[in-house]
Amino acid sequence: MHTGNLLGQIPSPLPSEVFADLVSTNNVRIERILSQGQQTPTGEWFDQDEHEWVLLVQGEAILAFITPDTGVQERVHLGPGDYINIPALLQHRVEWTHPTETTIWLCVYY
Template identity: 50%
Template sequence: MNNLFSDIPADLSNEVFQTLLSHEQLKIERIVSKGHTSPPQGWYDQDEHEWVLVLQGAGELTFEDGRVERLSAGDHLNIPAHCKHKVSWTDPEQETIWLAIFYR
């Protein structure tokens, strides 16, 4: 058995991406952020849809059209394929644990 809140690295100088399950049409990933944002060089532009849930902490997603969504624990959002977005803020004071489900 595994727990989404266990095995959080003490050193979070880098954002942590962990694939929990991967299948042909589906990938489930745990992401742990602490003050991290997307790389400055561009937007995420994914071939698959992404459903994202904040389990703990808080983060902010900015979309190419200017929309900004701030998510706190329990908030979730579906991002259609090729909807350009980036993580513009995560809480620097605590770990933000995301559950991301990528699907086709």
């Protein structure tokens, strides 16, 4: 058995994003990500083979998506408690995270 605290061990300042696997099995991975002003580099997009369920625990973020059928870019603003399910292979990126407040993400890859 392993215990921890999702809100614990948060370094300050955060010069770069911090990634930590909380649970990892053959079928599911749960990850905590800490951000503070970081974003996906311009022109880069994620499109992983897994579905990704994201809960924004603290902070704020803006995600961008490319709609597969139309190629149109859509933006979604997330605040504390908001979640989104990102289907596998959907192109997405982090456009913005709060520059002075730590953004805590809980991501479930399945």
